[in-house]
Amino acid sequence: MPTTAIIGGGFSGALAAVNLARFAKTPQRVVVINSGRPFGRGTAYGTTRNEHLLNVAARNMSAFPDHPAHFFEWLRSRCDFDSLDDATLRETFIPRRIYGDYIRGLAAHYLGDADPRSNVTCEVIDDSAIDIEPRGAEQGGVVILENGEPVEADSVLLATGNQPPAGLPGANKLANDRRYCGNPWMGWHENLPGDDKHIVILGTGLTAVDVIVTLRRKGWCGKVTAISRNGMLPQRHFRGIEWPHAVPDDGQARSLKELVRLIQQDCQRLRGVSQNPAIAVDKLRGRTQQLWKALTIEERRLFLKKYAADWNVIRHRIAGPIHDAITDALDCGQLTVRPAMIQSLAAGEHGIEVHMVSGEGQEKTIEGDLVINCTGPKSRFSDSDLPLYRNLFERGLAQPDEMDMGIAVNDEFEVLDSTGQASSFLHAIGPILKGTLWESIAVPELRQQAYHVAQSILNQEPMEIPTKDTLEYCI
Secondary structure: OOEEEEEOOOHHHHHHHHHHHHHOOOOEEEEEEEOOOOOOOOOOOOOOOOOOEOOOOHHHOOOOOOOOOHHHHHHOOOHHHOOOOHHHHHOOOOEHHHHHHHHHHHHHHHHOOOOOOOOEEEEEEEOOEEEEEEOOOOOOEEEEEOOOOOEEEOEEEEOOOOOOEOOOOOHHHHOOOOOEEOOOOOOHHHOOOOOOOEEEEEOOOHHHHHHHHHHHHOOOOOEEEEEEOOOOOOOEOOEOOOOOOOOOOOOOOOOHHHHHHHHHHHHHHHHHOOOOOHHHHHOOHHHHHHHHHHOOHHHHHHHHHHOHHHHHHHHOOEOHHHHHHHHHHHHOOOEEEEEOEEEEEEEOOOOEEEEEEOOOOOEEEEEEOEEEEOOOEOOOOOOOOOHHHHHHHHHOOOOEOOOOOOEOEOOOOEEEOOOOOEEEEEEEOOHHHHHHHOOOOOHHHHHHHHHHHHHHHOOOOOOOOOOOOOOOOEO
16 A cells, blocks of 8 residues: 655645545555644644634635635534624634634544545654655655654655744753743743733744734733844735736746836835735735746845845735734833844843844843744754754755755655755655745645645646635735
């Protein structure tokens, strides 16, 4: 019986396993190697907090690209939402823990043994993969686990998600200091300092937003300072209008300079009709990967340096209730946002000292009674702290992509080895393709990857799906 080993049991890994079960026409064995969070939830959907909402409306959150209304229909089966009409429910931002229930339910349905027609048997192993040994030409590989027995597989799928946060200077000396939290998903809110204390959040992105809304939901009334290089918080979702594409879909390759000019002109036109310029970014959603891959390496690096911060706060927006909570925290003076680069952390007499420098070069130190690292996942892969990737690189089975932001793959999600040749058994999907695709962290893109990689592993001709614009704003 052919065996597929999936390393990672978050959204990408779980959906790849589900799609293998959906499409398998002959008996298959699937082994999912998962650690840290319950299978199917991952970091994003492992939260148990009601205030942590999806950043995408329900209408765009189906797990299946070939059944775009699936999540909405699943929500209709829950009494929690009986009071909402269809139009309202489609535009609702559901708690992330409920979306985790959805993915877990899909896994139980497709990967369980209740359906006698299923051709897939699935086993989930709670362990960490640390290496893969090739078995020879066209013979698959052996996944080496940290604690358990090796897993022999004909195909191996890397679906490990984001890397852990990068270490900040001085943070290694704070590992046992309760005043510092290096992982914002580790239950820091269970032992908060008093309301007369000061919490410092390192970062101003989506994870920092989660921390702030949890503090407010718990009724904590102390002061909060959030620090990031750009000092920008995510923007709010909005209601927009039908709008044409800024970049013509004519097959012509365009330079970064030309793309910037076209998008900036489109933003200006939108402002001229009193519309949110984020519409211009949303309209590019279905073509972002294509445009990114057409750029030169130098253009991609320039984009990251000059435009990525603005792109991210526009592209990765937050639900209205979440934005309202953040705005209230700013307006009442509880929350202060500082644009600065974090230089180092150190244990002080009364708190954790955060040394930073502003864009103008002014150095400053503030002290937090609790400091939480929300700087996001480490981006560089060539010096990854994960044993699995270090070993894959040393063996030559894989290589970092040209941006050093993930794993190099071809268009079929086959991993490229150190010589640039496509692997015969190793595939990869998810956020580890960000350097190759840029847009590779949200459900609309990840569900497509899980759908297509399953068919590739099964050696089936990919089934094409009619696609529509993925608009996150409401019309």
